Amino acid sequence: MSALTPILTQARAAAVQLADSDAEARNQALIAMAKALRHAQAAILDANRQDVQDARAAGQSAALIDRLTLTEERIDAMAEAVLAIAKLPDPLGDIYGLSSRPNGLRVGRMRVPLGVIGIIFESRPNVIADAAALCVKSGNAVILRGGSEAKRSNAALGDVLGEALAASGLPAAAAQVLRDTDRALVLDLLTARGQVDLVIPRGGEGLIRFVDEHARVPIILHYKGVCHVFVDGEADLDAAERIILNAKTQRPGVCNAAETLLVHADVAETFLPTAAKALREAGVELRGCERACALVSGMIPATEADWPAEYLDLILAVKVVDDFDAAVAHIRAYGSGHTEAIVTENYHSASRFLNVVDASCVVVNASTRFNDGGELGLGAEMGISTTKLHAYGPMGLQELTTSKFIVLGQGQVRG
Amino acid sequence: MSALTPILTQARAAAVQLADSDAEARNQALIAMAKALRHAQAAILDANRQDVQDARAAGQSAALIDRLTLTEERIDAMAEAVLAIAKLPDPLGDIYGLSSRPNGLRVGRMRVPLGVIGIIFESRPNVIADAAALCVKSGNAVILRGGSEAKRSNAALGDVLGEALAASGLPAAAAQVLRDTDRALVLDLLTARGQVDLVIPRGGEGLIRFVDEHARVPIILHYKGVCHVFVDGEADLDAAERIILNAKTQRPGVCNAAETLLVHADVAETFLPTAAKALREAGVELRGCERACALVSGMIPATEADWPAEYLDLILAVKVVDDFDAAVAHIRAYGSGHTEAIVTENYHSASRFLNVVDASCVVVNASTRFNDGGELGLGAEMGISTTKLHAYGPMGLQELTTSKFIVLGQGQVRG
Numbered sequence: 001m002s003a004l005t006p007i008l009t010q011a012r013a014a015a016v017q018l019a020d021s022d023a024e025a026r027n028q029a030l031i032a033m034a035k036a037l038r039h040a041q042a043a044i045l046d047a048n049r050q051d052v053q054d055a056r057a058a059g060q061s062a063a064l065i066d067r068l069t070l071t072e073e074r075i076d077a078m079a080e081a082v083l084a085i086a087k088l089p090d091p092l093g094d095i096y097g098l099s100s101r102p103n104g105l106r107v108g109r110m111r112v113p114l115g116v117i118g119i120i121f122e123s124r125p126n127v128i129a130d131a132a133a134l135c136v137k138s139g140n141a142v143i144l145r146g147g148s149e150a151k152r153s154n155a156a157l158g159d160v161l162g163e164a165l166a167a168s169g170l171p172a173a174a175a176q177v178l179r180d181t182d183r184a185l186v187l188d189l190l191t192a193r194g195q196v197d198l199v200i201p202r203g204g205e206g207l208i209r210f211v212d213e214h215a216r217v218p219i220i221l222h223y224k225g226v227c228h229v230f231v232d233g234e235a236d237l238d239a240a241e242r243i244i245l246n247a248k249t250q251r252p253g254v255c256n257a258a259e260t261l262l263v264h265a266d267v268a269e270t271f272l273p274t275a276a277k278a279l280r281e282a283g284v285e286l287r288g289c290e291r292a293c294a295l296v297s298g299m300i301p302a303t304e305a306d307w308p309a310e311y312l313d314l315i316l317a318v319k320v321v322d323d324f325d326a327a328v329a330h331i332r333a334y335g336s337g338h339t340e341a342i343v344t345e346n347y348h349s350a351s352r353f354l355n356v357v358d359a360s361c362v363v364v365n366a367s368t369r370f371n372d373g374g375e376l377g378l379g380a381e382m383g384i385s386t387t388k389l390h391a392y393g394p395m396g397l398q399e400l401t402t403s404k405f406i407v408l409g410q411g412q413v414r415g
Numbered sequence: 416m417s418a419l420t421p422i423l424t425q426a427r428a429a430a431v432q433l434a435d436s437d438a439e440a441r442n443q444a445l446i447a448m449a450k451a452l453r454h455a456q457a458a459i460l461d462a463n464r465q466d467v468q469d470a471r472a473a474g475q476s477a478a479l480i481d482r483l484t485l486t487e488e489r490i491d492a493m494a495e496a497v498l499a500i501a502k503l504p505d506p507l508g509d510i511y512g513l514s515s516r517p518n519g520l521r522v523g524r525m526r527v528p529l530g531v532i533g534i535i536f537e538s539r540p541n542v543i544a545d546a547a548a549l550c551v552k553s554g555n556a557v558i559l560r561g562g563s564e565a566k567r568s569n570a571a572l573g574d575v576l577g578e579a580l581a582a583s584g585l586p587a588a589a590a591q592v593l594r595d596t597d598r599a600l601v602l603d604l605l606t607a608r609g610q611v612d613l614v615i616p617r618g619g620e621g622l623i624r625f626v627d628e629h630a631r632v633p634i635i636l637h638y639k640g641v642c643h644v645f646v647d648g649e650a651d652l653d654a655a656e657r658i659i660l661n662a663k664t665q666r667p668g669v670c671n672a673a674e675t676l677l678v679h680a681d682v683a684e685t686f687l688p689t690a691a692k693a694l695r696e697a698g699v700e701l702r703g704c705e706r707a708c709a710l711v712s713g714m715i716p717a718t719e720a721d722w723p724a725e726y727l728d729l730i731l732a733v734k735v736v737d738d739f740d741a742a743v744a745h746i747r748a749y750g751s752g753h754t755e756a757i758v759t760e761n762y763h764s765a766s767r768f769l770n771v772v773d774a775s776c777v778v779v780n781a782s783t784r785f786n787d788g789g790e791l792g793l794g795a796e797m798g799i800s801t802t803k804l805h806a807y808g809p810m811g812l813q814e815l816t817t818s819k820f821i822v823l824g825q826g827q828v829r830g
Contacts, residue, residue: 016747020771093770099792105781107791110769114803193627197803212608218633218804239826246828332431354525354821355508356435366520366824375829376522376820377514388529388612389633390805393820405791405808406769409781411654413661414790 003180004188007143008195010173011116015141017171019113023090029168030086030133034079036164037129040156041075047156048125055149067123068150078129081380085133088379091397092139095406103412109403113139115197117400118189119382120145120211122203125153131202132161132175134382138400141174143189143196148181155179191216200395202383220395222360222386224310225255225338227368230327230353232344233266239365240343241275244316246367247341249282253312255384256339256361256371260307260317262327263292268320272296276318284314291320307334324349328356335359337386339371360386360393418595419603422558423610425588426531430556432586434528438505444583445501445548449494451579452544455571456490462571463540470564482538483565493544496795500548503794506812507554510821518827524818528554530612532815533604534797535560535626537618540568546617547576547590549797553815556589558604558611563596570594606631615810617798635810637775637801639725640670640753642783645742645768647759648681654780655758656690659731661782662756664697668727670799671754671776671786675722675732677742678707683735687711691733699729706735722749739764743771750774752801754786775801775808 018026037044048070055065091111098108117140121127128144135142146154158177166172178185190199190211199219201211208221229247231240247258263272268291276286276296286292287302299318306317307330321327331340341363342353350364361371371393373381378396385391391399433441452459463485470480506526513523532555536542543559550557561569573592581587593600605614605626614634616626623636644662646655662673678686683706691701691711701707702721703714714733721732722745736742746755756778757768765779776786786808788796793811800806806814 019773101790101792105785105790109808110777112773115773218802220804236826242826242828250829350823358434358527358530359819361820361822362525363822364824366822366827367829369829370520370522370822370824370827371820375516375520376822377516387633388817389635390817392817393524402803402805402807404774405776405786407776407778407781407785407791408765409779409785411651411657412781412785413657414665414782414784 002185002188004185004192007176007178008116008192010171011141011143011176012195014171014173015113015115018136018139018141018174021139021170023092025169026137026139027086029136029165029170030082032164032168033129033133033161034082034086036160037075037079037082040160041072044075044153044156044160045070045072047152051150051152060149064123064149068125068153070125070153074126078126082129082133085137085380088137088397091137091401104410105412106408108406110406111398111401111403114400114402116141116143116195118143118145118196118199118217120186120189120199120201120203120207122147122207123150125150125157127202128154128157128177129161130380131382134380134397134400136165136170136174138397140400143176143178145178145181145186145189151181187214190214193217200382220385220387220391222255222338222384224336225257226260226308226310226334226336227256227258227339227341228260228262228331228335229258229341229343229368230262230331231264231267231271232324232342232346232349233264234346234349235264235267235343236345237267237271240271241278243341243343243365243367244275245278245282247369248279248284248316249314250367250369252314256368257312258316258341258368259309259311260319260334262330263318263320264324264327265291265320265322268292268295272318272320279316282314284316286316286318288318289320292318295320310336324352328353331357338384339363339368341366341368360384417600417603419600419607422591422593423531423607425586426556426558426591427610429586429588430528430530433551433554433556433589436554436585438507440584441552441554442501444551444580444585445497447579447583448544448548448576449497449501451575452490452494452497455575456487459490459568459571459575460485460487462567466565466567475564479538479564483540483568485540485568489541493541497544497548500552500795503552503812506552506816519825520827521823523821525821526813526816526818529815529817531556531558531610533558533560533611533614533632535601535604535614535616535618535622537562537622538565540565540572542617543569543572543592544576545795546797549795549812549815551580551585551589553812555815558591558593560593560596560601560604566596602629605629608632615797635800635802635806637670637753637799639751640672641675641723641725641749641751642671642673642754642756643675643677643746643750644673644756644758644783645677645746646679646682646686647739647757647761647764648679649761649764650679650682650758651760652682652686655686656693658756658758658780658782659690660693660697662784663694663699663731664729665782665784667729671783672727673731673756673783674724674726675734675749677745678733678735679739679742680706680735680737683707683710687733687735694731697729699731701731701733703733704735707733710735725751739767743768746772753799754778754783756781756783775799
């Protein structure tokens with residue numbers, strides 16, 4: 001018997017209770033969770049200090065230590081995020097599409113929780129509060145497994161949230177943090193078919209790949225964002241420059257940042273030199289195809305490795321394309337199904353781009369950086385899915401639910 | 416390189432073309448497919464005769480041979496089914512939820528195909544026409560792999576459909592039948608991550624288990640239907656008898672047939688003896704709990720093995736339960752998440768049953784046999800999913816699609 005077995009059993013029991021709870025009870029639990037986070041600040045910071053100390057002693061990178069470190073402000077932000085989730089509309093219980101069949105049956109669908117969700121994440125302990133709030137709000141029990149470097153912080157947060165849940169009348173097991181960060185337990189979670197309804201990994205490519213390779217339960221994930229901005233032949237070039245600058249530089253380290261600029265040959269000569277100047281002034285290194293290099297002096301020649309690259313850095317690949325179809329073909333060949341943008345004043349180009357580009361978010365005349373749950377109006381998100389099944393794009397509360405059919409009869413039988 | 420590689424490449428190319436096709440072109444292709452099936456009847460029957468001959472020689476069961484055998488009528492029914500799918504509303508291109516964000520961006524979702532779907536099925540060759548029509552209609556390329564016993568029939572059907580697709584201007588590879596029925600090829604299909612967007616197995620428990628155990632691509636499946644009818648304490652007992660009779664006997668060999676009757680203790684004494692009489696007259700063997708056996712003479716005592724059993728036969732397990740909660744607890748313990756029905760005149764029992772029972776279809780005062788795509792108004796179905804992710808219940812055209820986010824801007828960037 002795996003050490004996970006009792007945790008799975010408790011999670012399933014909690015899921016049954018949550019599915020039978022009302023929205024008010026779940027919202028009150030979230031409010032209690034937020035209060036408890038603020039109340040237990042000292043204990044959480046204490047546990048976190050030890051994690052940070054160990055990470056420093058182990059010579060971890062400054063970036064990891066920054067992600068790991070909690071402060072009063074960060075705990076406060078966690079609590080605020082939980083309260084914001086409490087205020088979102090309840091995703092459960094909606095009955096929709098209720099229509100009458102010829103035999104008088106009324107048939108529709110009802111939105112219900114998925115059941116038990118596993119979240120496997122890396123160093124940011126704030127994932128715990130976020131994920132717990134989203135799962136509880138959507139009626140799911142969650143099992144959270146963070147990295148060993150945040151072991152004490154995660155355990156402290158788990159204690160606080162579990163107590164708050166219990167105090168508010170919901171099962172503490174609605175949100176369980178795995179204390180044992182042994183990889184064997186992750187494998188048990190990933191292979192618990194019939195007991196775990198969904199696993200979502202949140203972290204770097206290594207973690208995602210591990211989950212993808214070992215999961216035998218349903219998973220939703222995204223590997224990377226190789227996002228393109230295509231400046232069409234009839235683009236507003238000022239808007240195009242503003243958009244590529246924002247898409248590349250506003251936060252280069254995230255998945256919805258642009259990695260490649262595609263420029264229609266008709267406007268390349270006008271657009272590229274000035275855009276390149278602006279991008280360079282913003283610190284961006286440009287790697288161009290032959291035609292781009294011919295238009296912008298000093299551009300580094302791009303190699304084949306640049307087209308599928310997710311730089312997550314102030315580097316941009318630049319390619320001049322003959323026409324709309326060549327741009328779409330490039331995106332099809334190298335895009336990662338994450339976010340793709342066109343800048344165009346042409347109605348037909350805009351429509352066709354929306355229709356034919358296969359990505360979780362297709363953007364016309366705006367920055368790729370808008371592919372984000374908050375920006376798209378979901379309120380809060382549990383990551384962005386490039387798995388097409390079930391969810392494609394940012395996963396909000398609704399993506400943590402499913403719909404069952406309901407049939408309301410008056411004694412009908414099948415003939 | 417696997418023999419599947421060129422098939423996957425062609426399927427992906429076909430999926431790209433299909434995603435860019437309009438509904439009219441896809442419907443015309445379906446009409447051409449239906450015509451071609453009728454036109455090529457002789458060739459299909461010829462191929463089928465050889466399969467049937469081989470199956471007879473191999474001593475296959477009469478049931479398998481019946482499922483395998485095609486007739487003029489069955490080919491005609493296939494063609495009719497394809498035409499019916501052509502007439503269904505187009506599931507693609509719908510833009511919904513388009514709303515404005517504070518920065519003026521219009522954000523919504525657009526319904527798009529999944530991409531490449533694999534169908535692994537057993538002896539019924541008609542699955543080919545059905546699945547090909549549903550996939551093409553929903554803009555997906557499909558790879559079909561049937562059993563070796565129907566090898567020639569499936570190949571003949573594949574030829575006919577491929578030619579019809581090509582003649583109507585869509586790629587023949589929109590529906591490919593695997594000629595090679597080697598299991599290694601199935602494994603290649605099940606592990607083609609990034610190339611296959613979904614695999615749906617259609618067949619017996621052995622096939623489903625094989626797919627579940629080996630799939631590394633997203634799958635949607637259902638193992639079995641252990642469906643209950645719960646006769647509540649305030650039920651219309653005439654309706655209850657009609658419903659359990661229909662649920663058990665109208666077609667006992669299918670997954671939405673009832674396998675267990677739960678009877679509230681308050682009505683057991685009145686209901687069970689007459690219901691048992693009617694069920695026995697319909698040829699049903701009853702296996703009861705102690706209390707049920709005490710009320711109906713000659714009932715076979717049920718053992719623990721009866722409660723989770725999917726008989727698919729004229730056998731019914733019968734249990735008297737103390738109350739509503741005991742019925743729900745029994746369903747939770749033994750149900751398979753397929754179809755669960757309550758017979759009750761009590762508003763609150765009906766509501767609570769709908770809310771708390773976790774199944775792909777929850778039925779009030781009607782037969783479990785209504786959990787079927789046609790009966791629920793989907794028009795046609797690709798099997799019933801008890802996988803909660805993406806689809807829960809009968810999968811119609813919409814379940815073969817996904818939604819991407821679309822963002823319509825006027826030059827917006829993120830601040």
